[in-house]
Amino acid sequence: MSYIPLDERSVAPFLATVPAVALRLGGAPEGWQVREVGDGNLNLVFLVSGPDGGVAAKQALPYVRLVGESWPLPLSRAYYERLALADEALHAPARVPALVHHDDGMALTVMDLLAPHRTLRGALVEGERYPLMAGHLAEFLADTLFFTSDMAVPVAEKKARIAAYLGNTAMCRITEDLIFDEPFFDAPMNHHTPGLADIVAAFRADVPLRLAAQGMKARFLAAPEALLHGDLHTGSVMVTADDTKVIDAEFAFYGPIGFDVGMILANLWMGYLAQPGQRPHAAIDPWLLDQAEALWEGFAERFAGHWRALSPEGDHGSLHALALTDAALREAAIEERLAAIWQDALGFAGCEMIRRIVGLAHIADFETIVDEGRRADCERRALLIARALLVERAAFPDVGAVTDALRLEAVAA
Incomplete structure (x- = not known):
């Protein structure tokens, strides 16, 4: 799939197409609760909760969020984050969130929802x-x-x-x-x-x-x-x-x-x-x-x-x-x-x-x-x-x- 930035309206329908995520959340996407909490410098972060569980979906933007489109940044950073998350989990699995799904084309990484962290x-x-x-x-x-x-x-x-x-x-x-x-x-x-x-x-x-x-x-x-x-x-x-x-x-x-x-x-x-x-x-x-x-x-x-x-x-x-x-x-x-x-x-x-x-x-x-x-x-x-x-x-x-x-x-x- 080609890259499309997600928002609070589109993230639930998109995640519903990913079986591992839909199974974890349970219910229908219309009933999922979505909140964008990306207060960092670079990315979008969506917290998504359903009747059976929750996930955090992190999507890279093609620029530095803190600055704007005048500072472009490659989406490949999402790939390296997924790679690092998997490598870290080999050695310190209790200290990193579990990886649920990754989509290179969408620069999207879906992880365990850390709650009440x-x-x-x-x-x-x-x-x-x-x-x-x-x-x-x-x-x-x-x-x-x-x-x-x-x-x-x-x-x-x-x-x-x-x-x-x-x-x-x-x-x-x-x-x-x-x-x-x-x-x-x-x-x-x-x-x-x-x-x-x-x-x-x-x-x-x-x-x-x-x-x-x-x-x-x-x-x-x-x-x-x-x-x-x-x-x-x-x-x-x-x-x-x-x-x-x-x-x-x-x-x-x-x-x-x-x-x-x-x-x-x-x-x-x-x-x-x-x-x-x-x-x-x-x-x-x-x-x-x-x-x-x-x-x-x-x-x-x-x-x-x-x-x-x-x-x-x-x-x-x-x-x-x-x-x-x-x-x-x-x-x-x-x-x-x-x-x-x-x-x-x-x-x-x-x-x-x-x-x-x-x-x-x-x-x-x-x-x-x-x-x-x-x-x-x-x-x-x-x-x-x-x-x-x-x-x-x-x-x-x-x-x-x-x-x-x-x-x-x-x-x-």
């Missing part, structure tokens, strides 16, 4: 807590990243999987431009809160900072270590008190492991730094700092555990080969690999924090702060931390060092 970012802005979230995200990261890496996957298979994602160039280009380049010059779509003009100008003239950002871009471009989600922030996570699901994998590609880790840590850290503006008369809650620590530590422990559990007889990745019969070498390799991932995560986190404040796509954590002065103050503190994470990474040997720096910034607010 809500977006993690919105919940955190409201001060909600989800005690299992950090552990679940550590599980998702460790399982999807380790089991698609050169530690676990034989060389020929790994190269074939890299090749399967090479065509997702348009989505990678968005990351390259919006995260590593445009925040550091006067790009047309950049914008920032009034009161930040001085620090924005300083960042654009800051050679060590800009070099560090370009260094992270070089890692992003040339380190196909594992299958990345590619856009892992708190808006790409759906939660309940008991469950956590990761969605929106259309940016998926093979890249540096620290990218996904750094992205989600940055968003937790920004959520913490936004608190003085969101709730100016309340005590600053350290819970998000605790969650960031738990996420990193849980990821590192699980990642290391996967490596230790590889059998000497199995056909694993080439980075595991030298340690097959040498436990001491294996432990040294684990320590070295995690240290490198941590250093990458710091740099990528710094880039993410900067772009969310001075680039195109801002976040509700700061944008919901009504008082512009308070918002600018919170964002300035985040920018200063972000610069340190990029330029002074040696000052943060572990996640606790970042926590200490964030606490000092928040107290100063």
